[in-house]
Each structure stands twice: as C-alpha cells, then as structure tokens.
Amino acid sequence: MYETIEFEVKNHVAWVTLNRPEKLNAFNEQMKIEIKESLKKAAADPDVRCIVITGNGRAFCSGQDLQSVNEDTDYGEHLRKYYNPMIQQMAAIEKPIIAAINGTAAGAGLSLALACDFRLAHEKSSFIEAFIHVGLVPDSGNMYYLPRIVGHAKALELAILGEKISAAEAKDIGLVTQVIPHDKWNEDVTAFAEKLAHMPTKAIGLIKRYFNQSWDSNLQEVLGKEAYAQKIAGSSYDHREGIAAFLEKRKPLFLGK
Incomplete structure (x- = not known):
C-alpha cells in the first residue's frame, strides 16, 4: 500500500x-x-x-x-x-x-x-x-x-x-x-x-489541545479553557469508569470515549 x-x-x-x-x-x-x-x-x-x-x-x-x-x-x-x-x-x-x-x-x-x-x-x-x-x-x-x-x-x-x-x-x-x-x-x-x-485517551486529547493553546493564552483564558475541557472530560465514559473502578477497588477499563 x-x-x-x-x-x-x-x-x-x-x-x-x-x-x-x-x-x-x-x-x-x-x-x-x-x-x-x-x-x-x-x-x-x-x-x-x-x-x-x-x-x-x-x-x-x-x-x-x-x-x-x-x-x-x-x-x-x-x-x-x-x-x-x-x-x-x-x-x-x-x-x-x-x-x-x-x-x-x-x-x-x-x-x-x-x-x-x-x-x-x-x-x-x-x-x-x-x-x-x-x-x-x-x-x-x-x-x-x-x-x-x-x-x-x-x-x-x-x-x-x-x-x-x-x-x-x-x-x-x-x-x-x-x-x-x-x-x-x-x-x-x-x-x-x-x-x-489503554489510558483515558479522550482526556489525553484534551490535555494536548489545551497545553498547545496555553502558549498563546493568558491566565484568565487558560482558566476558562480548563473549565470547558473539564466539562467535556467529566461527561465521558472514561471518567465514569474511573470513578466506578476507584469505588470498587479494581483496575479501570478505559475505552477512550
């Protein structure tokens, strides 16, 4: 190919x-x-x-x-x-x-x-x-x-x-x-x-995006972007799985979504 x-x-x-x-x-x-x-x-x-x-x-x-x-x-x-x-x-x-x-x-x-x-x-x-x-x-x-x-x-x-x-x-x-x-x-x-x-790759993608943008942003802008990104991450399957795994004392199975 x-x-x-x-x-x-x-x-x-x-x-x-x-x-x-x-x-x-x-x-x-x-x-x-x-x-x-x-x-x-x-x-x-x-x-x-x-x-x-x-x-x-x-x-x-x-x-x-x-x-x-x-x-x-x-x-x-x-x-x-x-x-x-x-x-x-x-x-x-x-x-x-x-x-x-x-x-x-x-x-x-x-x-x-x-x-x-x-x-x-x-x-x-x-x-x-x-x-x-x-x-x-x-x-x-x-x-x-x-x-x-x-x-x-x-x-x-x-x-x-x-x-x-x-x-x-x-x-x-x-x-x-x-x-x-x-x-x-x-x-x-x-x-x-x-x-x-096998990590929470949706969160990794958000980290990459906003770390890159931070070079051209002031603190106030970064704080706003962090809040926006955290809202997305907090709604993800991987976040729910991470919390459940912590409470159930087991290894999480992240799916990147």
Whole structure:
C-alpha cells in the first residue's frame, strides 16, 4: 500500500515505520506524503488510540534526502507543500504520538521527533541539528518545538553549534522521555505505547489541545479553557469508569470515549 513506509495497527496502536533504510530513512517527497496520509488514517480510526513513529534499519530519520533537491529548489515552497502539512497533521491529532528513535535523528528527522508527544530513545541513538552544516536554518516545526522542550538557550546552542548529542545527553536536557537498552528496545517501546493506548485517551486529547493553546493564552483564558475541557472530560465514559473502578477497588477499563 505504501512505497516508503510501513503501516499496521496492533492492540490499539498504529505503527508508522519509515522504510528507506538504504538512505537512512531520509525524506523524499513520497515519504512525506505517505507519513501524512498514514497519520490521517490513524487519527480517523476509532480502534487506534496511540501512534508510534519509528524507522527500519540503523537510523530513525537522517533528514532530507539531498539527492532530491538541487540549486533551483525553492526551499520555502518545498516546506509549504510537503513538510508543513505533515507537521500540522501531527499537531491536529488528539491521540498520543510517540517517536521511537531507533538510531540517528538528524535535521528534519529530528524535527519529526520533536513534533511527537513522547520521545523514546534507543541507547545507541543520536541527535543532531544538522541544518547549520549545509547553511540552512531549522525547519518543519523545529524552531517552535525545540525551545519549548529544552529551553531557549539550549535550543540556540544545539541549532547554531550543530553538535551531535547522545541518547544519554538528550535525556539529561529533557529532549527524550526515556532511554531504552538495546536488548529491551522492542519490548519497552511496545509496553509504553500499549500503556498509553489503554489510558483515558479522550482526556489525553484534551490535555494536548489545551497545553498547545496555553502558549498563546493568558491566565484568565487558560482558566476558562480548563473549565470547558473539564466539562467535556467529566461527561465521558472514561471518567465514569474511573470513578466506578476507584469505588470498587479494581483496575479501570478505559475505552477512550
């Protein structure tokens, strides 16, 4: 069905796997289109309650395939046509998205990881803001997400110096959620994803929505949005199930609705 990615749904988790291992999963136009389409499919599927993006081979994503651009390429138009719609699709999804970073995440590949809600890093993975090394600036949402995740000063350091950092260093600065050893990689990524998929994902979607909006809101506006969101969450099946499970001293069975 896809040329550059693999897509499957297992136990309420949609797995989107970048599949150009011979190119270190570098982006070409087809891959960007297919990622966006697969995410749209996962967002619309009521059986999907969590999404994982990962890569085949030894890289997560090495960024743009430079063989697919030339001196006549309009980079601004290229972003508007291919990268921006993909990142906007991710931002609109009210389901948890995990980047399972199995290897190198560089340039726009790092941007892809930053646009996810959680970043799980293989112990041998690495991260690099590679744009500066070819005289470009970070893109694909990188300038939005990176300073919000690691802070303004550290984001400037990473973007301007362009130095590679290890998984352990990424964890220390808050760039990744968890570092996973090689021999537990598949097991721990699956467990993390399936844990999220069985949480009250309607509430998770509301949390994502209003956390994102809080950056452009004052306290009074946030208080109003919290009240609105809590009304929705309080009317959900999962809230009723959570209360019932608490009173009955049992584990809740959340359905994401």
